[in-house]
Amino acid sequence: MTSRTCLSVILAAGEGTRMKSALPKVLHPIAGLPLVAHVVKAAEAAGATDLALVIGHGADEMRKAAAKFAPGAGTFVQEPRLGTAHAVLAARDAVAKGYDDILVMFGDTPLIDAAALGEARAKLAAGAAVVVIGFRPPSPAGYGRLIEKAGKLVAIREEKDCTDEERKIGFCNAGMMAVSGRHALELLDAVGNANAKGEYYLTDIVEIAGAKGLDVVATEAGFENALGINNRAELAEAEAIWQKRRRQQAMLSGVTLIAPETVYFSHDTELGPDTVVEPNVVFGPGVKIAGGVKIHAFSHIEGATAATGADIGPFARLRPGADLAAKAKVGNFVEVKNARIEAGAKVNHLTYIGDARIGAGANIGAGTITCNYDGYSKFFTDIGEGAFVGSNSSLVAPLKLGNGAYVASGSVITEDVPEDALAFGRARQKTLPGKGKELRARQASAAKK
Template identity: 85%
Template sequence: MSQRSCLSVILAAGEGTRMKSAMPKVLHAIAGLPMVAHVVKAAESAGASGVALVIGHGAEEMRKAAQKFAPKAETFVQEKRLGTAHAVLAAREAISKGYDDILVMFGDTPLIDAQALAAARQKLAAGAAVAVIGFRPPSPTGYGRLIEKGGRLVAIREEKDCSDEEKKIGFCNAGMMAVAGKHALRLLDKIGNKNAKGEFYLTDIVEIAGVEGLDVVATEASFESALGINNRAELAEAEAIWQARRRREAMLSGVTLIAPETVYFSHDTEIGADTIIEPNVWFGPGVRIASGAKIHAFSHIEGATIASNCDVGPFARLRPGADLRNKAKVGNFCEVKQATIEEGAKVNHLTYIGDARVGAAANIGAGTITCNYDGYSKFFTDIGEGAFVGSNSSLVAPVSIGKGGYIASGSVITECVPDDALAFGRARQKTIPGKGKELRARFASAAAAKKKAAE
């Protein structure tokens, strides 16, 4: 099957009115990633080389979002909503390119397992024309039943059309299917709309293919994998399922989660073996943690890189651009943003480090802040190797503290400190009337000039 080409047609045109949101339903996130992006990832993991997104409501917003999670995807607009087969045919141009397999999927089924998609493709490789993905819900009520005879799928029967005997069938339609590319357009074009709603139903492809004598089969996915999202309550349920899967994955790969149910991962969180994560830790997108780190309770981490044997928290916040090198320490009630904490450096408590470098083995005292922002622009603070910054110090950027420099507690440092020097920055208060207004005007003018130069 590895030689077979595959196109995934993902139906994402639904308005999702039950979400009670101005945003297209499929852009609502699971683990920090739009649910339709989870579907794209599953299709790619199952071997799909092409992606066709069929969109409708919020088309422009969908296109912009797709540039991030599926930059090579083709988008097709379903102008009128006339049923699932009509939606698939909106991607006629992509389907006609001659792919061996066509996967038809839904953008609101973010938990779909790539293995279930691969199993359906295997059936096509073995000669089937259509492979429908089914599942067994706790209660089949409300779902279309898969009617099988002699190992072949002969029909998908909506519950209202089922006989009493057919209603007992627990094997239900998940909506997704794989269709052999050489038959796809011909079968889809034969689907009619002679029904109560006047719509073109994809499920009719089963009987149409059967009449042609083509092989139609069903494969089975787990109930969780087939779960569709229609409202925010179901979105939360899907999030819980995704998180439970990811926690188990992490623990089986050698990560210790002391209270697994209280730890929340993002879709791209990477954690090395022998890392210990205490309760109530939240990982946003873009976090990479090497082996042997310890993340203490109630820490909030996003966009950060944490090297081996680092110690973070409790109650620490690492924001995007935080880069902790080997054996670095960021303690309780500390915030780090766009800053490098080099090997063995300590930022222990009640401290803000932003737009900065803290050199190896440096020690940052409690209550220290880098004053990196004047209301208009950001500036950099460089703290050298082995420097000691006393408690309650303010480092007014741009400024540098040399290697082995020593800052007395309670200092406001506005000038660079040479290597091994001791600096005091304590002064009596001096108030200059009107100076604040003058500074704002000057800073605003400089920022405007900088912006104009960049344009």
């Protein structure tokens, strides 16, 4: 199979009006990745050597998005949109290049897996000219039935055209198929539009191929794998299925999820074995967590990395560029952005660390803020190894605290602090005996007026 070339033609031209959105349907995300990008990943995993995206509605937006998730794909515009066979022929120039296998897929079926596609390709390699991917929904009502005789697929029959006996068939058309590259254009060009809508239907190639004496067979995918997305409710259902699969995968790989149903992954989340994730944790894109990390409840992590033994949360927010070294601690109600927290350093609570380095073994007290932005530019704060910053301190960048430096609580630090130095940056306290009582009396009198 690896020696066979394969083109995946992904149909993504529909408007998706039932989504009620200005965004093209196939660009709506699951796990932070557009629907169509999930389809692309499945095609590539099944061995597709080239991709052809057939686009229409929102073509410019589609091209811009495709440059990120499928930079090598060709894009072809279907205009006007006259059916699925017509859509595949929009990519005629790609189909005509002489691939061994042509996979025809839909941009709104994000749960399709490589195994189902690989099985269809295997049947092409065994001599079939057309392989239709079918599935068995809980209720077949509304789906086209796959009509088989003697192990061959003879027709795809729409429900309204089925006999009573054919309606009892539970094996239904999932829409996707694999076609021999040698016969693809011959079959597609033979499709007519003598139907109520005047459209060219891809399903017609089943009977066309059979009439030519070519082998047509079906293969079966799981029901969830074939689900298409037409509205926001179905989008949410597909997200739930994807998340359930990913949670299962994480746990089987050695990750502990205390309450799996409350943890949400991105498409690219990486978690090492022996990591423990407590309830209500959300992973955004670009997270890489090593083994043996503990992530406490209600934390939100995006674009961040954590090394072995790091401890995160509860209620922590790690933003892009947050980088935790081994045994670093980021505690409750701490936000970290574009900052390195080195080995054994602690940022335990109620703190913002942005555009900074916290040296190994340093301790950052509650309420500390790195003041990194002046309204125009960002500035860096460098805190040395073993430094101690007292609670409720403001560190005004650009700033450097040397190794072992000590900042007294409640300080506003605007100048560099040398190694092992003690810095105060606060006004001297003044105590006036009896003045508190006088102040309360004046306030009470003013409130009565």
